[in-house]
Amino acid sequence: MPGPVKLSCRHLWKVYGPDPARFFAREGAAPDALAAEMRAAGHIPAAIDVGFDVHVGETFVIMGLSGSGKSTVIRCLSRLIEPEAGQVLLDGQDLLAKSDRDLIEIRRHKMGMVFQNFGLLPHLTVIENISFPLRLQGLSAAEQRDRAAHVIDLVGLKGREQSYPGQLSGGQQQRVGIARSLAVEPELWFLDEPFSALDPLIRRQMQDEFLRIQRVLKKSIVFITHDFLEALRIADRMAIMRDGRVVQIGTPEELILNPADDYVAQFTGEVPRIKILRAHQCAVFMANRPDNLPRIAPEDRIEGLMSKLAASSAGLDVVDSGGAYLGTVTAASLVGTLGRVEGTSPSRVAHG
Amino acid sequence: MARKTDGRTLLIWCLVLASVLVLALLQPRVPDLKAYPSAWTLPVVDWLNIGMDWVVGVFKPVFRALSAVMDYPLVWTSAFLGWLPWSVGTVIAVMIGYRAGGWPLATFTLGTLVYILLMGLWPETMNSLALVAVSVPLAVALGFGLGVWGFQSPRAERLLTPLMDITQTVPAFAYLLPILILFGFGPVVGLIAGIIFAFPPMVKNTIVGLREVPADIIESGLMSGATRWQLFFLVRCRAGLRQILLGVNQTTMAALNMIIVASIIGGSEDIGWRVLSTLRKAEFGESLVAGIVIALMAMVLDRITHGLATRAPDMSPPQGFVGRHRFALAVLGMAVLVHLATLALPALRSWPAAWTFDPAGPLNTGIEAFVLWAKPVLDAVKNFIIFTLVLPLKIGLLNVVGPFTWGFTATVWHAAAYAALVAVGAGYALSRGRAGLAVAIASLGLIMFFGLTNLTWPGATLLLIWFGYRSGGTRLALWTAAAVAFMLLTGSYEKAVLSVQLCGLAVLASFLIGTGLGIAAAESDGFSRILRPINDTLQTMPVFVLLIPVIMIFKIGEFSALLAIIAYAVVAPIRYAEYGLRNVPKDVIEAATSMGATRSQLLWRVKVPLAMPNIMLGLNQAIMFGISMLVITALVGTDELGQVIYIGLSKGNFGIGFLAGIAMAVIALLADQFCRAWQRRIDAKLEGAA
Numbered sequence A: 001m002p003g004p005v006k007l008s009c010r011h012l013w014k015v016y017g018p019d020p021a022r023f024f025a026r027e028g029a030a031p032d033a034l035a036a037e038m039r040a041a042g043h044i045p046a047a048i049d050v051g052f053d054v055h056v057g058e059t060f061v062i063m064g065l066s067g068s069g070k071s072t073v074i075r076c077l078s079r080l081i082e083p084e085a086g087q088v089l090l091d092g093q094d095l096l097a098k099s100d101r102d103l104i105e106i107r108r109h110k111m112g113m114v115f116q117n118f119g120l121l122p123h124l125t126v127i128e129n130i131s132f133p134l135r136l137q138g139l140s141a142a143e144q145r146d147r148a149a150h151v152i153d154l155v156g157l158k159g160r161e162q163s164y165p166g167q168l169s170g171g172q173q174q175r176v177g178i179a180r181s182l183a184v185e186p187e188l189w190f191l192d193e194p195f196s197a198l199d200p201l202i203r204r205q206m207q208d209e210f211l212r213i214q215r216v217l218k219k220s221i222v223f224i225t226h227d228f229l230e231a232l233r234i235a236d237r238m239a240i241m242r243d244g245r246v247v248q249i250g251t252p253e254e255l256i257l258n259p260a261d262d263y264v265a266q267f268t269g270e271v272p273r274i275k276i277l278r279a280h281q282c283a284v285f286m287a288n289r290p291d292n293l294p295r296i297a298p299e300d301r302i303e304g305l306m307s308k309l310a311a312s313s314a315g316l317d318v319v320d321s322g323g324a325y326l327g328t329v330t331a332a333s334l335v336g337t338l339g340r341v342e343g344t345s346p347s348r349v350a351h352g
Numbered sequence B: 001m002a003r004k005t006d007g008r009t010l011l012i013w014c015l016v017l018a019s020v021l022v023l024a025l026l027q028p029r030v031p032d033l034k035a036y037p038s039a040w041t042l043p044v045v046d047w048l049n050i051g052m053d054w055v056v057g058v059f060k061p062v063f064r065a066l067s068a069v070m071d072y073p074l075v076w077t078s079a080f081l082g083w084l085p086w087s088v089g090t091v092i093a094v095m096i097g098y099r100a101g102g103w104p105l106a107t108f109t110l111g112t113l114v115y116i117l118l119m120g121l122w123p124e125t126m127n128s129l130a131l132v133a134v135s136v137p138l139a140v141a142l143g144f145g146l147g148v149w150g151f152q153s154p155r156a157e158r159l160l161t162p163l164m165d166i167t168q169t170v171p172a173f174a175y176l177l178p179i180l181i182l183f184g185f186g187p188v189v190g191l192i193a194g195i196i197f198a199f200p201p202m203v204k205n206t207i208v209g210l211r212e213v214p215a216d217i218i219e220s221g222l223m224s225g226a227t228r229w230q231l232f233f234l235v236r237c238r239a240g241l242r243q244i245l246l247g248v249n250q251t252t253m254a255a256l257n258m259i260i261v262a263s264i265i266g267g268s269e270d271i272g273w274r275v276l277s278t279l280r281k282a283e284f285g286e287s288l289v290a291g292i293v294i295a296l297m298a299m300v301l302d303r304i305t306h307g308l309a310t311r312a313p314d315m316s317p318p319q320g321f322v323g324r325h326r327f328a329l330a331v332l333g334m335a336v337l338v339h340l341a342t343l344a345l346p347a348l349r350s351w352p353a354a355w356t357f358d359p360a361g362p363l364n365t366g367i368e369a370f371v372l373w374a375k376p377v378l379d380a381v382k383n384f385i386i387f388t389l390v391l392p393l394k395i396g397l398l399n400v401v402g403p404f405t406w407g408f409t410a411t412v413w414h415a416a417a418y419a420a421l422v423a424v425g426a427g428y429a430l431s432r433g434r435a436g437l438a439v440a441i442a443s444l445g446l447i448m449f450f451g452l453t454n455l456t457w458p459g460a461t462l463l464l465i466w467f468g469y470r471s472g473g474t475r476l477a478l479w480t481a482a483a484v485a486f487m488l489l490t491g492s493y494e495k496a497v498l499s500v501q502l503c504g505l506a507v508l509a510s511f512l513i514g515t516g517l518g519i520a521a522a523e524s525d526g527f528s529r530i531l532r533p534i535n536d537t538l539q540t541m542p543v544f545v546l547l548i549p550v551i552m553i554f555k556i557g558e559f560s561a562l563l564a565i566i567a568y569a570v571v572a573p574i575r576y577a578e579y580g581l582r583n584v585p586k587d588v589i590e591a592a593t594s595m596g597a598t599r600s601q602l603l604w605r606v607k608v609p610l611a612m613p614n615i616m617l618g619l620n621q622a623i624m625f626g627i628s629m630l631v632i633t634a635l636v637g638t639d640e641l642g643q644v645i646y647i648g649l650s651k652g653n654f655g656i657g658f659l660a661g662i663a664m665a666v667i668a669l670l671a672d673q674f675c676r677a678w679q680r681r682i683d684a685k686l687e688g689a690a
């Protein structure tokens, strides 16, 4: 169940070019038409009428191809760049109306951000980098040390406190970036392709680490990636962007099963179906079956049931919360379902 | 801009060269053709002097006050360094050397100081060091401030860039005099000149350093909640610090260079004056001894500032006040300790005269003996170059060839044979389709026959403007016309031609030699290793010092000037050629090798053409270095603009010297434009081929 809305953006526009303001003089133009007009006038609309909500404790992922405007959006949300139009509400308050001083206060206490290329200060040690935001706030040395030590523990960098960024591997550097963004105990956590610069194996490891941290801290998160598998692993909900527009918002399964258009389908098409299948989709009704088969819930992910299925060769019973029998998942039914959905139009799965 | 030499262009070339020829032949009969009539010049010198008088009248109190203010730190620093016992100074310097470059640099620093002490030149060195110590922080502060301004406002940067180009292209000698007039006589002049000459590198490096901080780092600073000031000082400046410190390094070297040059006005007992005064008295041993001090001092300062700029951070930075400042505390402690020791041992305070050692006497004898011994060979080389290159370029083969120079009297037949030779060369090149080469042969043949000074001013102007047009289109032609008009109207033409002749020859030689050496260095790692320290030394050495060995061997004169310029200008072509060749893309080389190219084919057909943009940059740099050295060589008796500047300085005539200075800057800027035009053509060619 989603909690209250933490961060919300409405009709957000960011346009690069010599004079973007003039396009917003009149009201009521259709976004696509307006964007086309801007392009024709030599401007780059990098974010077009973007809107979504992020709930408390939710991991919201934005994905899209390179240049689709992901970084632009996240930078508008943190006001590293100023949007041309639209609203950003943090806890119901208009972030774009905040004075510079208020903004600094918000960044010091409510927001943390992790960057693709880490953004570490090369002349500071690990611990100095991590306590840098605390130092800017003017906290006492002892407090800086305590809080930094806490997040260093959290990201597993103990023992490297006195190293310089140049002496660390990419994965370790990003741990420093993560620790630094968490040192101020933010409520809202922005991550702009945090793992894209890392090797696949390290990336996987860092995703696990991220999920572990998120289980402990339960932040409200905006996470950017261009890797759908990454999104699938960590997202509660996600938005897909294309050329500055949000084309679809939903849970990863919804996007895979009901892609809004071919662009979204191209992303989701690569995903092995077994990653998203749930028990009820693979179950078949069996009148004659052994008693006392292990029971599973209809929404359980098939991917996580493999070992159970191996142990119970006769199958697994799918029962709903009321205890009613819905069907049985067997090795044969699973293979049958996979055979049906893999490589076919994903939309068929929904009804399968 | 037409690139290929087509029929029409060739025809125009012929017409231009023919007119130059006719004008040159007419020249003995029409005196106004040779020398631009002085009646047609503008009294710019007078205007400049009037303007300067006005400035002095109005602003003199301001400048004098400024001068008085600047005098204080200088006096205090001099007094302090003069008081500082040699032992304490040595300990401090060696410890800083260790900090900046470990034991090797500590040892080198120690060796340098011991040499200075042994030669008994400690006080002079300290006087120069005091000037450096005061001018560098001021230049750094000024440069940093302007750099920050330029970084924050693009308009400011557009304003600063030409300003900095001018302070660096107008020869230093030219603004010594205005400084002298405005600020008054004394060591302050060296200080001001040092600051003016040394602040531009700091501005450039500050702008680059601040600008190149990655956006990620700035954004992470913002997201950490930095205020504007925190972001600037704690994030941006710190992240760009290394580049900014490299600016400090370059500023230090420039200041030292200028301070040595400024000692020419005398008035302070510093090491530059020591070199100059002994050089004037032809005491070569003494000046060599002092010159080596300057060279060593430059190297130590360079290595120390460079080392401190690029030092790797400590692996485990210590904590707490004492820990963080342990180096400063150690230096202070050692200094106090040694100072206490000097109280007990007076020899540690002032270096006993008995321990000094003056090699000048034997050195002089040795040098004389060597020069006497090598005289036949040296004279032969010198005469050969002067009679076949320097003089013909200046006054033409027509006037050079004679019984005492070439061993025969020139007759009409010789001239005809020469003309035929040139014609055959040009014709052959033309028949091979190399029209550009043919034009070059014909022009060169013409110039060498009559000499640059006898080419007549309308002829030379025509040739130059047309050449400008061919090189860089209408724009460059207009540039050239403006530059020549400036020379003619201000009456600087004659001296400018002599400058171009001397400097051009030297630059051409250093370009050819340097590029050759650079190519060799790129092909052989061993050779490169040998060459590198020599290059470093030549480049860090204050220009002055290069004069000493040259004068020792070849005495005063144009030939010595030529050699000194070559020695100074040769470094850039070496570096650029080596860099260019070594950075030719690997895949291209592999492709050529797999096609079966031999090593020499690979070099001449692949690497050199691809390295051409860099090689051209080397030429550009060589020209700039050559022009800045040209002014210094006025000291060894040349006869061009540099000499005019020098005369203006010694006579106290602001207008004369300053006008000549501007004229040199104009030459430098025009040469730069030509280089850029050629560069563009080479780039276009490489791109077109790709």
Ligand SMILES: Nc1ncnc2c1ncn2[C@@H]1O[C@H](COP(=O)(O)OP(=O)(O)OP(=O)(O)O)[C@@H](O)[C@H]1O
Pocket: A016, A017, A044, A045, A046, A064, A065, A066, A067, A068, A069, A070, A071, A072, A073, A226
């Ligand atoms: N400062 C700028 N000036 C002009 N155009 C810009 C600027 N910054 C971004 N853009 C343009 O805006 C568009 C969106 O860029 P953005 O960086 O948001 O993409 P992205 O989705 O983050 O891509 P990537 O995956 O490569 O990081 C691009 O077309 C980009 O060229």
Ligand SMILES: [Mg+2]
Pocket: A070, A071, A072, A192, A193
């Ligand atoms: Mg991005």
